[in-house]
Amino acid sequence: KNQIKFIKFFKMVKKNTCVFISGQGSNLKNLIFFSRDNIFPIKISLVISDNKNAYGLNYAKKFQIPYILINTRSKSYENKILSNLKKYNISFICLAGYMKMISNNLIRIYQKKIINIHPSLLPKFKGLNTFNRILKNKEKKTGCTVHYVNEKLDGGSTIIQKSFFIDKKDNELDLKRKTQKLEHRAFPEAIIKIFSQN
Ligand code: GAR
Numbered sequence: 001k002n003q004i005k006f007i008k009f010f011k012m013v014k015k016n017t018c019v020f021i022s023g024q025g026s027n028l029k030n031l032i033f034f035s036r037d038n039i040f041p042i043k044i045s046l047v048i049s050d051n052k053n054a055y056g057l058n059y060a061k062k063f064q065i066p067y068i069l070i071n072t073r074s075k076s077y078e079n080k081i082l083s084n085l086k087k088y089n090i091s092f093i094c095l096a097g098y099m100k101m102i103s104n105n106l107i108r109i110y111q112k113k114i115i116n117i118h119p120s121l122l123p124k125f126k127g128l129n130t131f132n133r134i135l136k137n138k139e140k141k142t143g144c145t146v147h148y149v150n151e152k153l154d155g156g157s158t159i160i161q162k163s164f165f166i167d168k169k170d171n172e173l174d175l176k177r178k179t180q181k182l183e184h185r186a187f188p189e190a191i192i193k194i195f196s197q198n
Pocket of ligand 1: 022026117118180
């Protein structure tokens with residue numbers, strides 16, 4: 001009986017979360033999978049994509065999660081984001097392969113409530129095209145970082161990093177595959193870490 005009460009309690013306090021994507025959505029898929037567990041701290045209540053062709057939208061459809069498309073070239077897109085975050089009562093945001101900058105306004109409103117996953121060991125290799133630069137720089141190690149989002153590109157404080165040693169034979173695709181394998185462990189672990197501290 002107590003166990004049921006305990007599970008219900010966790011179910012009640014799940015944070016309504018919005019996941020932002022731009023592409024493949026493997027991290028979204030992975031977070032959906034984790035969030036279906038009663039004791040995982042978040043519920044994915046909304047998906048936002050700036051790309052109507054993002055493959056990741058299929059996961060929103062398959063798991064019946066509301067999603068909206070935004071056009072970052074339109075003037076009103078920021079309002080569209082804010083009104084939908086409000087509509088779905090969103091209190092936490094995960095950027096999972098979202099390739100646009102988040103506005104300072106949104107960052108202020110969701111102070112310390114927005115996290116991002118990045119395919120390098122930050123502060124190394126901020127920005128785009130990371131795997132190519134990592135190989136050119138002859139790095140021995142690489143990995144992924146989950147961090148809070150602030151106004152600086154890939155600049156907020158780190159929550160979790162996971163790393164691996166680069167093999168001499170590794171090409172960009174190998175690095176991507178190995179990094180994403182770690183991302184799929186790092187993102188849920190970071191979320192558990194955040195909410196077990198609160
Ligand atoms: C992930 O590897 C993530 O680290 C990266 O995009 C990929 C998205 O994959 N993010 C960035 O580069 C952010 N600057 P996914 O769509 O399969 O989750």
